[in-house]
Amino acid sequence: MSNTYIIDQLLKLHKQDMVSFHMPGHKNGRLFDRFNYKNFKEMLPYLDTTEIPGTDNLHNPKEIIKKAQLKASEVFNCEETFFLVNGSTAGIYSMIMAATSPGDMLIVNRNCHQSVINAMILGNCSPIFINPEMDIHQGFALGITPDKVEAALKAHPEAKAVIITYPTYHGVACDLKKIAETVHKYDKILLVDEAHGAHLGLSDKLPPTALDCGADAVVQSTHKTLPAFTQSAMLHIQGSRIDREKLRFMLKLHQSSSPSYLLMASLDLALMIYDTQGKYLMESLLELVEDFNFKANKQGILCTHKHTVGHGGIYAIDPTKLWLSLQHKNITGYQLDKRLREEYAIQMELSNFYGTLAIATIGNIRGDFDRLLRAMEAISKIPGNTKLKDLPPFTFRVPEAAYSPRQAVYMPKRQIPLEESEGCVSGEYVIPYPPGIPLLVPGEVINHEIVQYIKIMLKEGMEIIGLKDETCETVAVLD
Numbered sequence: 171m172s173n174t175y176i177i178d179q180l181l182k183l184h185k186q187d188m189v190s191f192h193m194p195g196h197k198n199g200r201l202f203d204r205f206n207y208k209n210f211k212e213m214l215p216y217l218d219t220t221e222i223p224g225t226d227n228l229h230n231p232k233e234i235i236k237k238a239q240l241k242a243s244e245v246f247n248c249e250e251t252f253f254l255v256n257g258s259t260a261g262i263y264s265m266i267m268a269a270t271s272p273g274d275m276l277i278v279n280r281n282c283h284q285s286v287i288n289a290m291i292l293g294n295c296s297p298i299f300i301n302p303e304m305d306i307h308q309g310f311a312l313g314i315t316p317d318k319v320e321a322a323l324k325a326h327p328e329a330k331a332v333i334i335t336y337p338t339y340h341g342v343a344c345d346l347k348k349i350a351e352t353v354h355k356y357d358k359i360l361l362v363d364e365a366h367g368a369h370l371g372l373s374d375k376l377p378p379t380a381l382d383c384g385a386d387a388v389v390q391s392t393h394k395t396l397p398a399f400t401q402s403a404m405l406h407i408q409g410s411r412i413d414r415e416k417l418r419f420m421l422k423l424h425q426s427s428s429p430s431y432l433l434m435a436s437l438d439l440a441l442m443i444y445d446t447q448g449k450y451l452m453e454s455l456l457e458l459v460e461d462f463n464f465k466a467n468k469q470g471i472l473c474t475h476k477h478t479v480g481h482g483g484i485y486a487i488d489p490t491k492l493w494l495s496l497q498h499k500n501i502t503g504y505q506l507d508k509r510l511r512e513e514y515a516i517q518m519e520l521s522n523f524y525g526t527l528a529i530a531t532i533g534n535i536r537g538d539f540d541r542l543l544r545a546m547e548a549i550s551k552i553p554g555n556t557k558l559k560d561l562p563p564f565t566f567r568v569p570e571a572a573y574s575p576r577q578a579v580y581m582p583k584r585q586i587p588l589e590e591s592e593g594c595v596s597g598e599y600v601i602p603y604p605p606g607i608p609l610l611v612p613g614e615v616i617n618h619e620i621v622q623y624i625k626i627m628l629k630e631g632m633e634i635i636g637l638k639d640e641t642c643e644t645v646a647v648l649d
C-alpha cells in the first residue's frame with residue numbers, strides 16, 4: 171500500500187501523457203526542457219530555500235530578488251514590479267487595499283473574480299457593479315463598455331477606483347485604453363486584473379497590454395499563461411496614483427513570511443523565456459492556432475467565439491483562448507470535455523453546457539493541436555441527444571444589495587431551503603461555475619429569477635461554488 175496520496179495520484183496522471191490545454195502555462199514542464207533548463211526539474215530541491223545570506227528577502231529586496239524584479243519592470247515596461255508568491259489573489263488584495271481606505275466604494279465589473287470581492291471584505295469597501303455584455307447563448311461574459319464605466323463614474327462621484335477584468339477567462343478584451351482615459355478624466359485610479367493576460371505583450375496580434383492602455387496597477391497570473399509554477403504572479407505599477415509605501419505594506423500583509431524560492435525562481439525563468447524567445451514562440455503558437463481554426467472550421471466541427479470585434483463591448487479577442495463547441499451536434503460542453511479527457515487524453519481548462527475552453531500557451535506544440543483536431547473530428551461524427559436550446563439563457567441583473575459584503579459576512583445567519591429563500595438576504599456567495607460570475611454576493615437580496623435559475627441549472631449538472639451546503643438545497647441567509 172502506498173504511503174503518499176497526492177504524489178501518487180499526480181504521478182499516475184502524469185503517466186497518462188495528457189495533452190494540456192489548461193494551466194499552468196509551462197505545460198508539464200515542456201518549456202523548461204526546450205530551454206536548456208532540462209535539469210531545472212532536478213534542481214528543484216536545491217532551489218527550495220529560505221532567507222539566508224545570499225538569497226535576499228522578498229519583503230525587503232536588495233540583491234537577487236531586487237535585480238529580477240527590476241528586470242521584470244523593464245521587460246513588462248512599467249515603473250515597478252513586485253513578485254507574488256500567493257497568486258494574483260494576493261496582488262488583487264494588495265492593490266485594492268492600497269488604493270482604498272475602509273468605507274470606500276469601488277466600481278467593478280460584475281464578472282470579476284471572487285478575490286476582488288474578498289478584497290473588499292478584507293478592506294471594508296463596497297462594490298458598485300457594472301454589468302458586462304453577455305453571450306447568453308454560450309453562457310459567458312463579453313466586454314465592459316467605456317460608456318458604462320463613465321455612467322458609473324458620473325452616478326458615483328464618491329467612488330475611489332475602478333477595477334476591470336482584462337482580458338476575461340475566455341479571452342475577451344474590452345476597450346481598456348478608452349476606459350483608462352475615462353477613469354483618469356474623473357481623477358480616479360484604474361486597477362486591472364490581467365490574471366489571464368500575462369502573455370499579451372508577446373505579439374501585436376494579441377490585445378494590447380493593460381499597462382500600454384494606461385492602467386495604474388496591473389496584476390498578472392504568470393502561472394496561467396506563461397511558463398511559471400502555479401501561484402507565481404506579478405504586480406506591475408506605473409504613475410503616481412498608487413501609494414507605493416502603502417502597497418508594500420499590503421503585500422507584506424497578504425503574502426507569506428516564508429515566500430517560496432521555487433516560485434520566485436520559476437518567475438525568474440519565465441521572465442528569461444519571455445524576454446529571449448517569447449515573441450518567436452508566440453508567433454509559432456499563433457500560426458498553430460490559425461491553422462487549427464482553419465481546419466476545424468472547414469470540417470464544420472468548430473464553433474469558436476462568433477463574436478465580432480466592435481460588438482458586445484469587445485475591442486479585441488485573444489486567439490490563444492479557444493472556445494470549442496459541438497452544441498449543433500447536441501453534445502454539451504460537459505460531455506465534450508469528458509470525452510476529450512477520457513477517450514483522447516486531452517485535458518481542457520473548463521467547460522459549461524455549451525462548450526469547453528482550451529488555454530493554449532507558448533508551451534503547446536503542433537502535436538497537441540493535431541490531437542485535438544482528430545479528437546474533435548471523431549467526437550463530432552456521433553451526435554449527442556441533449557437539446558441545448560431548451561436551457562434558460564444566462565441573462566443577469568445585479569440583485570439589490572441590502573448590506574455590504576463585509577457587513578453580511580459578519581452578521582448571524584441561518585440555513586434555509588433554497589425554495590424558501592426569495593426575499594431573504596444572502597449570507598454567502600452563489601457562483602455558478604462556469605461562468606464563475608456571482609449570482610449572489612453576501613449581502614444581496616435573493617430574487618425569484620435567481621432561485622429559478624439555480625434550480626434549473628443544478629438539475630442540469632452545473633457546479634455551484636461558495637455555498638456551505640454542498641447539495642445546494644439550502645442557502646445561508648442573514649438572520
Ligand SMILES: Cc1ncc(COP(=O)(O)O)c(C=O)c1O
Pocket residue numbers: 256257258259260282283285335339363365366391401403
Ligand atoms: C480573472 C481572475 N482573476 C484572478 C484570479 C486569481 O488568480 P490566482 O489563481 O493567480 O490567485 C483568477 C483565477 O482563476 C481569475 O480567473
